[in-house]
Amino acid sequence: MMENKDLEAEIHPLKSEEGKAQPSQEAGVEKKQASGKVVTYTRVSPWRTAAFFLSLFSCLFTVLLLSFILPCPIRQRSEKTWRRDYNVAVTYDFLALEDVNMDKVQDVLFLYKGAHSDGEASNHSCGDVGLDTPCAFAVAASGTNGALLWQRPIAQDVTLTQCAIPQLGATASPGCLVAGEPRTLTAFDPQTGETRWTGPISFGANASMLRPFLETPDADGDGARDLLFFAREDDEIKSSIHSGKTGQQIGSKGSLGLRGDVGYVLHVTKSGAYYVVFHSASFLYGYSLKDLYDSMTGTISELKKDPSWEKMIHNVTHRLPVLSSRVIQFLVKLPVEGGENLLVVKSDGCDLLDGEKLVPLWTLNATGIMREPILGYYKPDMPAIALEDGAGNRRKILIVDSSSGSLLWSCPLKSDPRTPRSATLQTADHRSAFFFWGSEQLASANGTEPSDLQSLYMFHPTFPTTLLELANVTDNIVAFEAVLFERSRHACYVLLTGPPAGAGPGPVTLLKRKVKEDILTSRVVQLGQEEPEGDKAIRDRFYRMRYRSPA
Secondary structure (H helix, E strand, C coil), rough: HHHHHHHHHHHHHHHHHHHHHHHHHHHHHHHHHHHHHHHHHHHHHHHHHHHHHHHHHHHHHHHHHHHHHHCCCCCCCCCCCCEEEEEEEEECCCCCECCCCCCCCCCCEEEEEEECCCCCCCCCCCCCCCCCCCEEEEECCCCCCCCEEEEEEEEEEEEEEEEECCCCCHHHHHHHHEEECCEEEEEEECCCCCEEEEECCHHHHCEECCCCEEEECCCCCCCCCCCEEEEEEECCCEEEEEECEEEEEEEEEEEEEECCEEEEEEECCCCEEEEEEEECCCCEEEEEEHHHHHHHHHCCCCCCHHHHHHEEEEEECEEEEEECCEEEEEEEEEEEEEEEEEEEEEECEEEEECCCCEEEEEEEEECCCCCCEEEEEECCCCEEEEEEEEEEEEEEEEEECCCCCEEEEEEECCCCCCCCCEEEEECCCEEEEEEEEECCCCCCCCCCCCCCCCCEECCCCCCCCCEEEEEEECCCCEEEEEEECCCCEEEEEEEEEECCCCCEEEEEEEEEEEHHHHCCCCCEEECCCCCCHHHHCCHHHCCCCCEEECC
16 A cells, blocks of 8 residues: 555655645635734724723813812911910910821910810810819910810819820820829820820829929830829928829839939930939939839839949939039930930039940030020031020020030020020021020120010021021010921911919910011121121021921
8 A cells, every 4th residue: 555655656746745735825825814814903903092092081081070170178378477365364384286186287285274264165164174263274276377276174273284295095196294283183185185084193282293204114014104203292302103094103102312402304324224313402313213113013123224324323322423513403315326415504514424424525614504405406417505604684695516515606695584495496407596585685795684575586507696586575475485387397486475473363375476477577686797698688598498397
């Protein structure tokens, strides 16, 4: 059979080639058909593209249409200035900032004591919460226009108030705490004014509570930070720990063995150990937070001790090896990389102590420091300390380099004991704008007595020989704050004026003013050599100044 096939192939060779060519021809037909399909697809492609773009434009048109139809939330424009007035009242040295109505503008919290509430956003009277009339009210005023956001009677009278306390009442948002009469602690929500908890003050009726309240690690394991209080009771300093969640006292009162006037800070070493550092007379005293906890609660806490600090603290008197030549007036923590140093402010100067070894890093001599220092930036990103040095109604504003103690700037100003403390706002060039209060005239050699008129001055390091006099006030200033009402913008200052301490009821006013508006009408004060720029150019430079919120 194979031989016959081979023979046939030799006789008819073309027949064999035709057989092989047949599939090739069929493949060609398929290729043509496939080619025909491609051509057909190419003809359909523009229609599909058109349909795609038509649907895309339809979606965009719908979105744009809805954006015009649906109303967008209208953000209320912040007023340049506003005020709230109370005719017969007294007020307290307390101002706090909180975004109460969540409009990204800071609102103002303050306290006043009066017979009646405003009635605009409060139907609560003193009698509604079991208080006699008059009583103290906590108030939240809108930062945009001063409108009343909420108001609540908080205590019969107020001794101390502190806000921005984390985890107060075991909530995510910080809270405010009032120590008031009759001998109660009241924690309230700054956004609503609602009470989170109340509890009795654990000190005796004749005790005077001290400030500040210290926020400490959780001692009772309830998941919230706790509060450490100090009070002067029968001339002796006592301590007490309360739960930040419920306000209940943890353990019993403690006695520190200190007497007289004291001040204190909660210092954290680089090893993570907590120490309460007191100043009394010309000495410093150190108390381990672990020892205070253990003695008051009768338990052994998991807090740390720092071996180097334990060696420095006297085991009986708790005295630290720091002796001042004069009475210590203030103790201030200065943040540094990886820890904090301690600024010891005496009547005749300052000593900056290393936060680990308590050795002096520098010393500054002065005539008499009148108020607690404030911190700012004179050089870009270089912390500086602003001090008020002087005696009587004559003083100097000193700005000192915190790293070396060298004097960077000074200016003489007249003042009196009613003058509010200074303030700072950080600017976009990584410096600070400084705000000082003084009399209506700069101090001069003739020793003219200051009048009741107090002036607010603004200073920026880029103009070292210039001040701007922003405002003049004759009312008694109870509290003052420089504030950025919005993130890195809307620089303002807030004034709370009212009767002096110990005086009877009278007019109380809460006032907000925008710094830029006061710059336009400010008076340029030249210190010594005049700036080459004219007054208008200087005001324009201050007006265009940009600010930044702390990180």
